[in-house]
Amino acid sequence: MKHLYILGAALLLMIAPAMAQTAWKIEPGKYIGNTKIGATTEEMATLLGPADGGDAAMGKAWGIWYSHKKDNSIDSSRYLAVYSVREETNGKEAMVVKQIRVNTPSFKTARGLKVGSSYIEVKKLHPAIKVVAQYQDKTKGRKITLYDVKKEGIAFEMTTAKGSRQVCTAITIHPEGESINTYILFPGYEGFEKL
Numbered sequence: 001m002k003h004l005y006i007l008g009a010a011l012l013l014m015i016a017p018a019m020a021q022t023a024w025k026i027e028p029g030k031y032i033g034n035t036k037i038g039a040t041t042e043e044m045a046t047l048l049g050p051a052d053g054g055d056a057a058m059g060k061a062w063g064i065w066y067s068h069k070k071d072n073s074i075d076s077s078r079y080l081a082v083y084s085v086r087e088e089t090n091g092k093e094a095m096v097v098k099q100i101r102v103n104t105p106s107f108k109t110a111r112g113l114k115v116g117s118s119y120i121e122v123k124k125l126h127p128a129i130k131v132v133a134q135y136q137d138k139t140k141g142r143k144i145t146l147y148d149v150k151k152e153g154i155a156f157e158m159t160t161a162k163g164s165r166q167v168c169t170a171i172t173i174h175p176e177g178e179s180i181n182t183y184i185l186f187p188g189y190e191g192f193e194k195l
Contacts, residue, residue, distance in 0.1 A: 029153025029176035059086035
């Protein structure tokens with residue numbers, strides 16, 4: 001029994017540094033932090049705990065984990081959203097992660113792109129970027145443009161307030177070579193007018 005504890009501790013010491021190295025990184029087509037494309041929602045629940053919110057229908061689901069304030073109350077302005085689809089994996093059906101979306105500048109790509117980066121910075125590092133959708137938020141008077149780098153598996157939501165430059169307000173990763181529009185509309189876009 002003592003040897004099992006030692007083996008368990010050794011494994012934990014080997015895994016913890018690897019998880020810490022990726023905790024705040026964005027790798028297009030692969031992961032945001034420790035949330036990975038292709039993982040099951042069961043694995044995500046083990047890693048992140050139960051989702052704070054979400055929606056599900058017809059074999060597709062969003063799970064949303066919100067940031068928490070110092071008093072442990074939910075800060076719904078910052079989130080990690082995970083989109084999953086029911087499919088067969090390892091010989092059984094499971095909900096599998098297909099998209100991961102964040103809106104906090106804590107996560108960065110290896111090239112330093114993050115929420116808050118300008119369109120010019122993104123275009124310089126991802127010249128293949130293409131507009132895939134535009135929305136109008138009439139209540140806040142801003143336009144949201146969704147850009148995708150399909151081949152790399154990363155998309156950027158850029159918001160433009162009247163008279164200002166485009167700034168990244170969310171980053172989504174998805175499988176390389178798949179369009180971000182392959183699945184469903186992002187949560188929170190229901191009231192926006194598609195242009």
